[in-house]
Amino acid sequence: MYLTWLDSNSWLIELAGKRILLDPWLVGNLTFGNLTWLFKGYRHQERAFPESLDLILLSQGLEDHAHPETLKRLGKAIPIVGSPSAAKVAQQLGFSQVTALKHGETFTLDHLTIQATPGSPLGPMVQENGYLLKDLASGVKLYYEPHGFHASTLKENAPIEVVITPLIDLALPLVGSIIKGTESALELAKDVQPQVMLPTAAGGDIMFEGLLLSVLKAIGSPDEFRAKLAENNLDTKVLEPRPGDRVEISLRPAAIVP
Structure with a gap:
């Protein structure tokens, strides 16, 4: 497995022989409802678009996960899997192969499965997606949820070897x-x-401005989280890749149960 962090919530996942672009924001500014006075994210240099993509995976329909300007510049024949709200955005932008996954539903691409899990609630009527990806050949699993809202049923899939989350x-x-x-x-x-x-949802090489930043409060750090893992006798390793670096994820062999 290889992972490349592309800033914010954007990742290139290489798993089961497939290249999956996750929640891409690669070009242009990030705003919500064009309210730049409230919040604006920007980069000094556009990030290169990954080549030979097999799939685009979108967890939410909001701009920081289904970024319209980025999606407009991606090939419209690339298959998209997303939450119902994200799928609607992709369809409106002209993508020809769009699959909306509800919670519990699974999409299969050769030796890779992608299951939608309950994710971040956006108001009383909408709950977006997390995703559990599994390489059917090796059994290796990767879980992603960008806001830290995790379904209690995930423990039924333990162990999950790799987790991307705040x-x-x-x-x-x-x-x-x-x-x-x-x-x-x-x-x-x-x-x-x-x-x-x-960790995901961090800034990377991105700059932010706007009124919202003056009231947002960050609590914790990756080093503090490492300390909490150690206090709880968990040997989980925390990796902090630099934006753009392709990182090979080395995993221990699964334990053999007699």
């Missing part, structure tokens, strides 16, 4: 944590016993 909290006054990492990720580690965890 390891810190981002909180708003009166609202609380909009990204949950400190305790949520620790409980997840206890439940699914990952060998490797990687």
